[in-house]
Amino acid sequence: MSDLKIAVIISSTRDSRFGEKPAQWILDKANAFDGITAELVDLKSFDLPFFNEMASNLWMPSSDPKAVAWQNKIGEFDGYIFVVAEYNRSITGALKNALDQAYVEWNNKPFGMVAYGSVGGTRAAEHLRGIGVELQMVSTRSAVHIGGSDFFAVHPLGQQNKEISEIEGSIGGAAADMLKQIVWWGNATKSAREADAAAAQAAE
Template identity: 35%
Template sequence: MLKVAIIAGTSRPGALNPQITAWTEKQLEAHEGIQAEVVHFNDFDLPLLDEAIPGGAHMYENDHTKAWGAKLEEFDAFLFVVPEYNHSFPGSLKNALDFVATEFNNKVAGIISYGADKGVRAAEQLRLVLANYRTAVVRGQGAFSIFTDVKDGVFAPEEVSSNTFGPMVEDLVAWGEAFKTIRENAATQAA
């Protein structure tokens, strides 16, 4: 069973993110072998980064960081549902990612982006951050326009947009299973 975290990529009140996150979760229900859970970084009461030592050292001082890291460690793969704000992804997501690092090592991620231009710039910048965490990001992504995939404030993706989701998930599963083997082999060698 591949454990997938659906990371809600913004904490902004009134955002479309809850609708797109719920749609993503529903789409994953159709895939056998996936156990998905929506994860909201704002549930961990993360302040602006307050760890003195960078996350890569995995020497967390604060309980909120330890809880956030422990939650992320549970998963084999991640799906980020991320809006584009000012040609990038939200600062609140970047802040949440800055707390941790190793929890993403040798894992895989997919990106579901949305915005005026389907959130493609946010996705590209998020890919750069995830690469630093030794996280493989599948090539395909879900990308939705706030002009064509949202009607009267309700997320209702057009078929041409939603058809990109299935192939992305297939890659996520294949890569996720491969990375599970890599992590298991590394653990065996370390023991």
């Protein structure tokens, strides 16, 4: 069976963002994991407008070329790892907008999370799980939460600015569990999508 193609999506677009650091860490972990080929996808590179379509692309094609480019990109993948910044107890506006800019491309695929903040990004992660349900996605049970003293140890504002690898004793097990679950759900959902596509073609 071929490797699953997994996107590691950086969800913050601020110039001073921290997300690139954990994103690179989980990207390396994912690419070393059996059954996964991972690619970094940076929301900042897509310059998405605020959602301004007549409807979701569940109902009609999107008109904005930037939205279409985003849809085409995320449609390449079999699953996703969102690097989740917690802003005021939820996900970033940039990530919510990016999720809203597509629909069918997210469907029937798994996602995991690397969340961070003073309480490990847990509140943002739970909001993202709820959004994922509406997008017909499958959330892994396990997620990576970088919080508390670990967060301040690796964040530049914590003045230590350690590498993420230095807190792997706290988060490494969760990362391995998450990746294992992405592979399981990724293979299951990919097989189901392929079966649905074959059935639809046969019915034409």
